[in-house]
Amino acid sequence: MTKFESDVRTVNKPAEEAYAKYADMSNLGALREKLSDSSFLEMIADRVPADKLEMVKAQLEKMSFDADSVTIDTPVGALTLRIVEREEPKLVKLVAENSPVPANVWIQLVPEDEHTSKLRVTLGAELNIFIKGMVSKPLQQAADGLASVLSLV
Numbered sequence: 001m002t003k004f005e006s007d008v009r010t011v012n013k014p015a016e017e018a019y020a021k022y023a024d025m026s027n028l029g030a031l032r033e034k035l036s037d038s039s040f041l042e043m044i045a046d047r048v049p050a051d052k053l054e055m056v057k058a059q060l061e062k063m064s065f066d067a068d069s070v071t072i073d074t075p076v077g078a079l080t081l082r083i084v085e086r087e088e089p090k091l092v093k094l095v096a097e098n099s100p101v102p103a104n105v106w107i108q109l110v111p112e113d114e115h116t117s118k119l120r121v122t123l124g125a126e127l128n129i130f131i132k133g134m135v136s137k138p139l140q141q142a143a144d145g146l147a148s149v150l151s152l153v
């Protein structure tokens with residue numbers, strides 16, 4: 001399995017509070033509403049490049065959320081990320097369903113102090129040598145982008 005780790009991000013919440021958000025995928029649906037708030041857009045301007053913001057908005061519009069999963073419309077069909085393990089307050093593991101390759105996502109949290117925590121996202125995928133060269137850069141960008149977005153929730 002090839003792994004793509006995001007940079008470590010700071011979350012302005014205690015680990016327990018951040019974990020509660022990430023352990024229930026339906027909480028991520030609130031991002032759609034936040035993207036129409038100008039103060040939120042200003043806050044994320046340093047984390048999400050301006051040329052990618054419209055893409056993020058479009059992707060969020062195509063997603064559906066429930067407590068245990070998020071489903072994303074992709075060019076090859078609906079892809080679901082389903083929670084398979086929760087380890088409070090430090091880890092949420094998701095596995096991809098309907099994916100062309102076996103894949104997973106780990107959301108890891110470490111308390112920093114009583115008000116903040118650190119976040120890292122790891123994407124793992126079974127990639128053959130031919131595909132790896134084509135998708136490594138986009139998957140690394142996806143790990144970094146997901147960590148950026150999650151650090152704002």
